[in-house]
Amino acid sequence: MRALVWHGKEDVRVDTVPDPKILNPRDAVVKITSTAICGSDLHLYGGYIPSLKSGDILGHEFMGEVVEVGKEPGRLKVGDRVVIPFTIACGHCYFCDHDLWSLCDNSNPNAEMTAKVMGQSPSGLFGYTHLFGGYAGGQAEYVRVPYADVGPYKVPDGFSDDQVLFLTDIFPTGYMAAENADIEPGDTVAVWGCGPVAQFAIRSAYLLGAERVIAIDRVPERLAMARDGRAITINFDEEDVHDRLMELTGGRGPDSCIDAVGMEAHGGGSVDAIYDRVKFAAFMTTDRAHALRQAIMACRKGGTVSLAGVYGGVVDKIPMGAAFNKSLKFKMGQTHVHRYLPRLMKHIQDGDLDPSFVITHKLPLDQAPEGYRIFREKKDNCIKVVLKP
Ligand code: NAD
Ligand code: ZN
Numbered sequence: 001m002r003a004l005v006w007h008g009k010e011d012v013r014v015d016t017v018p019d020p021k022i023l024n025p026r027d028a029v030v031k032i033t034s035t036a037i038c039g040s041d042l043h044l045y046g047g048y049i050p051s052l053k054s055g056d057i058l059g060h061e062f063m064g065e066v067v068e069v070g071k072e073p074g075r076l077k078v079g080d081r082v083v084i085p086f087t088i089a090c091g092h093c094y095f096c097d098h099d100l101w102s103l104c105d106n107s108n109p110n111a112e113m114t115a116k117v118m119g120q121s122p123s124g125l126f127g128y129t130h131l132f133g134g135y136a137g138g139q140a141e142y143v144r145v146p147y148a149d150v151g152p153y154k155v156p157d158g159f160s161d162d163q164v165l166f167l168t169d170i171f172p173t174g175y176m177a178a179e180n181a182d183i184e185p186g187d188t189v190a191v192w193g194c195g196p197v198a199q200f201a202i203r204s205a206y207l208l209g210a211e212r213v214i215a216i217d218r219v220p221e222r223l224a225m226a227r228d229g230r231a232i233t234i235n236f237d238e239e240d241v242h243d244r245l246m247e248l249t250g251g252r253g254p255d256s257c258i259d260a261v262g263m264e265a266h267g268g269g270s271v272d273a274i275y276d277r278v279k280f281a282a283f284m285t286t287d288r289a290h291a292l293r294q295a296i297m298a299c300r301k302g303g304t305v306s307l308a309g310v311y312g313g314v315v316d317k318i319p320m321g322a323a324f325n326k327s328l329k330f331k332m333g334q335t336h337v338h339r340y341l342p343r344l345m346k347h348i349q350d351g352d353l354d355p356s357f358v359i360t361h362k363l364p365l366d367q368a369p370e371g372y373r374i375f376r377e378k379k380d381n382c383i384k385v386v387l388k389p
Helices: 039-045 111-118 161-168 170-180 196-207 220-228 241-248 277-284 287-298 320-325 337-349 365-377
Strands: 002-008 011-016 028-036 061-069 081-084 142-145 188-192 212-217 232-235 256-259 304-307 329-332 361-364 385-388
Touching (some): 011 365, 028 161, 039 365, 081 161, 161 170, 161 337, 170 304, 170 337, 188 196, 212 220, 212 241, 232 241, 241 287, 256 287, 287 304, 287 320, 361 365
Parallel strands (some): 188 212
Antiparallel strands (some): 002 011, 028 061, 028 142, 028 385
8 A cells, every 4th residue: 555654854755655454353454545644744744752763664643444343343334434533542441431532551562661750641642753653654544553442433424524534642642631721701712723623622712612822823824714713813933922811801811811723843853862851952942842931921820721732852941940830730641531422422423613624735645745744844834735536
């Protein structure tokens, strides 16, 4: 089959690779009909997350048709049309039982190695390095889905791929970021970033009762899309973010602050930098990094800082004194996609939100390397790229 393969930093290619096979009784093989490129893929593309190997297949936002099932398929049948959470979960461990699916104890075969870096191991993820299990991703014609009796969610009739694809990651991720922001009626929520995840965080904050959302970025099309979602926007190239937030909130600061930027791209740095204190300090003073610092400094006393943006290593220069003395709460993590899927499908069915609004580019899988480039460079007004195998 054809698949998007990582060969090194900023070097991804579409190669012919062996077809995936059923390895375990609870596996399925899915023929991909749509797959997207995520901001998290840019961390891999830019070489920010260690433990990728040349030859690894990327991609964690995908959907398609079940073409093969193992001996214990559960409710899944050949021919089912499914969306697949990017987090892999066994469905039966302590964490799955507690609705904490991205922390599953059994789905990361490299748990021992990961625990050395993180203390304990989170779940396996598709296409996201050997720290998260080394699973082949879904920017491909076919993918093996482990624990397929637990994750894949059957798409109700009448919905296009474009309408449901983002249930695999960015809609639940934006939603969980908003839920983690502990929104109360009347609240003002500030969102750093206007990328795809942020766009869903903005709309989810309103679904969860925010009075007002303020969104921060520098890319004009992304700011415009945030305004379409009823956000007030701040262009951080043109205005001082902190001052403007204080002005908009009568000097008190937003009730909660969502970081939908993460550590990625722009300001330099590399995986090596994460392990080198001096280089890392330089990396952390670049613009991408200070979204989180700004969020901590601007958040009102007693407020909540919610992180959807991904962090891969050690973050330096976090103003802990401000966080402590303002009694801030922090919530974060990889999204518990399984938890949100039915709820968000219902929002789509009820017409509250059509997630396809975020798509700006559709390319054949063979043009995936170009897709990575334009998404990373934000060329050609690119906000979200969908690949069609
Ligand atoms: P993206 O890279 O397209 O969007 C990031 C946006 O942040 C860009 O529009 C950029 O211009 C903006 N930005 C950069 N520096 C900024 C700053 N200092 N202040 C304000 N805005 C700034 O990526 P995306 O797909 O929207 O993903 C966003 C983040 O969410 C990434 O870190 C990604 O890894 C993460 N993510 C997390 C999960 C999860 O489970 N928690 C899932 C998916 C994605
Ligand atoms: Zn993603």
